[in-house]
Amino acid sequence: MNAYDDYSALIFDLDGTLLDSMPAHYQAWQQTADEYGFEVDLDWYHSRAGSPTLLTAKVLVEKLGLDVEPKTLADRKNAIFNGMADMDVMVLPAAEIARHYHGKKPMAVGTGTLTEIAEKLLRKAGLLELFDVIVGADQVDNPKPAPDTFLKCASLMGAEKARCVVFEDAVFGIEAAKAAGMDVVDVTDRQHA
Structure with a gap:
């Protein structure tokens, strides 16, 4: 050592x-995606590992042509994840x-x-x-x-x-x-x- x-x-x-x-982050993205009417592919999500939430949101908005501000999407995902942060x-x-x-x-x-x-x-x-x-x-x-x-x-x-x-x-x-x-x-x- x-x-x-x-x-x-x-x-x-x-x-x-x-x-x-990471599984909890993915779950928070899935819940956010459900609310905004899109899907987050697990393999694609894993390819984004290490990317800050706002950067991932910008890529999602651009890639999927979403009609939402990236910051709004990122803030929602962070709020969901923060609510889950009490988990083990x-x-x-x-x-x-x-x-x-x-x-x-x-x-x-x-x-x-x-x-x-x-x-x-x-x-x-x-x-x-x-x-x-x-x-x-x-x-x-x-x-x-x-x-x-x-x-x-x-x-x-x-x-x-x-x-x-x-x-x-x-x-x-x-x-x-x-x-x-x-x-x-x-x-x-x-x-x-």
Whole structure:
């Protein structure tokens, strides 16, 4: 478990990395889709993993020619998901790395989820106190796959970007970490091996 000792700070994605909350996000999108009269294909949804809700809403509006503002659609999905955030979500193996380094290195969560929802999920899972910084999609102008989320995490922790390692499960997040000039660990290699 000492493989990350050489890094000065650790950054974790939330959904699919620390917590198995992706099924609940999909359920919230399905409910939103039902309300607005369209369908969300599961395979397509999984291809959007790591994408902030507003960006996914923009793609849906454009792809399906929906007569709704993307922000309205995203706000509805977030409201539905927030109402579900009291449910139990499974803590994934990457959380053990965070527990190991708690108090030893600065750590952050950089997520495409809104900060308020991320904090609620982390608190419910008993993980919130492990992290020094939480950066949600609402805190940056350009969310994943842009590097802004992870760069803000490093800045708030006072860490050099080249000395940070990011733990991710999604293509958008892996691209964001690489664009930020950070090393990245694809946690799906460990969780599904």
